[in-house]
Amino acid sequence: MSRLRLAAFFAVLGPGLLAGLSDDDPAGITTYSILGADHGYELIWVLVIATAMLILYHAIAVRLGAVTGQGLAGLVRERYGVRVALALTAVLVVANLGTMAAEFAGVASALGLAGVPRAISVPIAAAGVSWLVIGAQFKRVEHVLLALASTLGAYVLAGSLAGPDWGAAARGAVVPSLSLGRADVLVITATVGTTIAPWGLAFIQSYAVDKRLRPKDLSLERIDITAGAILTGVIGFFVVIACAATLHASGRSVGDARDAAEALEPLAGAWSARLFGAGLLGAALLALAIVPLSTAYSVAETFGTESRLDDRLGEAKLFYGTYLVMMAVAAVIVLIPAVPLVPVLYLSQALNAILLVPLLLVLNRLSGDRTLMGEHASGPTIRTLSWAATLVLIACVVALAVVSLT
Amino acid sequence: MCGPVQPSIPASTLLGTQVALDGASERVHDLGAIAHGSGWRIVAVRTGRGVGTLVGSSESRLSATARADGTEVTWLREAIFDRQIVDLDGRRVIRVADVVLRWRDGVLTVEAVDVGASAVLRRLGLVRLAARFEPQLLPIDRLHVPSAAAEALLLDASRARLEELGSDEATELLARLPVHVAEHAVRRSRHRSALREHHRARRRRRRYRRLAR
Numbered sequence: 001m002s003r004l005r006l007a008a009f010f011a012v013l014g015p016g017l018l019a020g021l022s023d024d025d026p027a028g029i030t031t032y033s034i035l036g037a038d039h040g041y042e043l044i045w046v047l048v049i050a051t052a053m054l055i056l057y058h059a060i061a062v063r064l065g066a067v068t069g070q071g072l073a074g075l076v077r078e079r080y081g082v083r084v085a086l087a088l089t090a091v092l093v094v095a096n097l098g099t100m101a102a103e104f105a106g107v108a109s110a111l112g113l114a115g116v117p118r119a120i121s122v123p124i125a126a127a128g129v130s131w132l133v134i135g136a137q138f139k140r141v142e143h144v145l146l147a148l149a150s151t152l153g154a155y156v157l158a159g160s161l162a163g164p165d166w167g168a169a170a171r172g173a174v175v176p177s178l179s180l181g182r183a184d185v186l187v188i189t190a191t192v193g194t195t196i197a198p199w200g201l202a203f204i205q206s207y208a209v210d211k212r213l214r215p216k217d218l219s220l221e222r223i224d225i226t227a228g229a230i231l232t233g234v235i236g237f238f239v240v241i242a243c244a245a246t247l248h249a250s251g252r253s254v255g256d257a258r259d260a261a262e263a264l265e266p267l268a269g270a271w272s273a274r275l276f277g278a279g280l281l282g283a284a285l286l287a288l289a290i291v292p293l294s295t296a297y298s299v300a301e302t303f304g305t306e307s308r309l310d311d312r313l314g315e316a317k318l319f320y321g322t323y324l325v326m327m328a329v330a331a332v333i334v335l336i337p338a339v340p341l342v343p344v345l346y347l348s349q350a351l352n353a354i355l356l357v358p359l360l361l362v363l364n365r366l367s368g369d370r371t372l373m374g375e376h377a378s379g380p381t382i383r384t385l386s387w388a389a390t391l392v393l394i395a396c397v398v399a400l401a402v403v404s405l406t
Numbered sequence: 407m408c409g410p411v412q413p414s415i416p417a418s419t420l421l422g423t424q425v426a427l428d429g430a431s432e433r434v435h436d437l438g439a440i441a442h443g444s445g446w447r448i449v450a451v452r453t454g455r456g457v458g459t460l461v462g463s464s465e466s467r468l469s470a471t472a473r474a475d476g477t478e479v480t481w482l483r484e485a486i487f488d489r490q491i492v493d494l495d496g497r498r499v500i501r502v503a504d505v506v507l508r509w510r511d512g513v514l515t516v517e518a519v520d521v522g523a524s525a526v527l528r529r530l531g532l533v534r535l536a537a538r539f540e541p542q543l544l545p546i547d548r549l550h551v552p553s554a555a556a557e558a559l560l561l562d563a564s565r566a567r568l569e570e571l572g573s574d575e576a577t578e579l580l581a582r583l584p585v586h587v588a589e590h591a592v593r594r595s596r597h598r599s600a601l602r603e604h605h606r607a608r609r610r611r612r613r614y615r616r617l618a619r
Contacts, residue, residue: 074501303523304503
């Protein structure tokens with residue numbers, strides 16, 4: 001790669017890595033931990049499929065943003081009217097609030113391992129992340145977030161230190177095995193749902209627009225998207241094998257990512273557990289910056305006042321106001337002991353699953369629309385793959401609804 | 407029927423109302439406008455049955471006849487509602503929330519676009535809340551309205567204003583815009599040569615950077 005092309009690549013780097021890696025948030029780490037602890041190496045192939053779907057849809061969202069110069073909510077308003085855009089954004093706001101509560105709970109859990117109480121860790125995390133996103137320049141925000149994402153590498157170390165059976169892990173990744181029991185359906189749907197999140201799709205498209213990506217950048221941006229999604233999958237893989245090698249082998253089960261970190265200590269050593277905790281903190285802080293950003297972009301686009309991360313506070317009141325209100329409300333939800341956290345998290349997961357289906361349908365439709373996308377409209381291969389992925393997701397959501405109601 | 411100066415009408419309040427199309431009652435799906443001098447006037451209505459030529463209004467209801475000529479019109483809902491307004495620096499300014507119309511001498515003219523929160527709230531059915539906010543109007547002659555629905559851009563400069571610029575000024579202006587916005591700006595103006603010059607300058611700049619390296 002020539003120096004010029006390398007410089008161009010670094011200039012477009014960001015959306016794919018940030019949107020991908022923030023999917024490995026505490027909810028994601030919890031899901032992967034349960035996948036490994038309860039099912040061993042058997043269901044790793046689900047991660048492979050989820051990663052492929054992530055590459056596909058992140059590429060579609062970035063292409064839409066680069067070609068139209070508009071975020072997802074803005075494009076929905078333009079194509080389907082203000083009522084549809086508002087309905088979509090309202091559901092996204094509620095679902096994202098629940099997701100952010102989960103991220104705060106992740107921060108509290110990770111720092112709780114080091115003895116820091118929730119009443120201190122949550123406000124400091126809220127203030128610190130808000131200060132970074134609102135106070136700093138776009139480039140600096142991006143660099144700090146990418147540095148934060150690198151802490152997820154702790155999971156790779158934790159997984160390696162746990163002494164996994166590499167042969168079984170490789171077999172689990174390529175040989176699908178499935179028993180259509182309730183537990184399998186739950187964990188498969190949760191894995192796909194935690195990997196492809198509505199807030200991630202809304203974020204990556206708006207962020208690509210904010211970064212002023214153009215159609216000519218798409219070929220280099222594909223590398224960023226693919227790298228981001230594959231790293232997301234690889235980190236998920238190491239979380240699964242860390243839990244499969246230790247917890248599954250000793251017949252233990254976990255409830256969340258903190259349980260997993262604590263349970264790992266006697267089985268894989270203190271370093272593995274500490275790395276697991278550090279990864280959890282990095283994952284929670286990264287997602288804590290990205291989820292409200294996704295909401296702020298969407299709210300501003302719905303009301304027609306598109307804003308950028310480089311805008312000052314006074315220039316983008318709705319954008320930054322949304323960001324701060326989301327951060328404050330989610331922190332309060334986690335801090336008030338009377339608010340039952342489990343139903344809040346359950347509701348947000350359900351809303352995310354419900355919202356994902358119409359979002360994927362909209363992405364399929366808009367990306368194939370020649371009047372909108374011109375020569376960049378999806379070709380027959382991408383159209384077939386994206387409809388197949390949407391059908392897989394609809395099947396997962398229906399199966400989840402069936403097993404939840406029976 | 408219509409006096410010389412009538413109150414303004416938000417176009418969104420006409421969509422979904424009844425129109426007498428050759429006597430039959432139909433629901434208005436969209437309103438079609440054509441440029442007329444420096445302004446725009448509504449000349450067509452689209453219903454579930456087809457397109458009609460607007461002939462006026464009676465008893466607060468629009469009336470139209472089956473459309474005979476094939477004049478190309480700009481459909482408000484398709485090409486203007488919810489479109490983004492981009493300024494001359496290529497910045498995304500705001501979105502069109504509604505189009506303000508007014509009857510003038512029996513002709514339904516486009517006065518302005520409303521970009522305020524009141525128009526958004528009214529379209530969401532929150533009429534009382536909408537009344538609390540002042541409309542934010544942007545006169546239609548300050549906007550360059552793209553002819554087709556393909557691009558979501560309205561420039562904060564009229565075609566007339568672009569044509570007032572000299573070729574050098576236009577070239578400089580276009581150099582500051584994203585290429586696709588610039589192309590829109592000159593598509594129907596006489597500054598095609600300015601756009602060609604702009605493309606040539608960009609190519610020269612790129613080549614120079616490569617040589618310098």
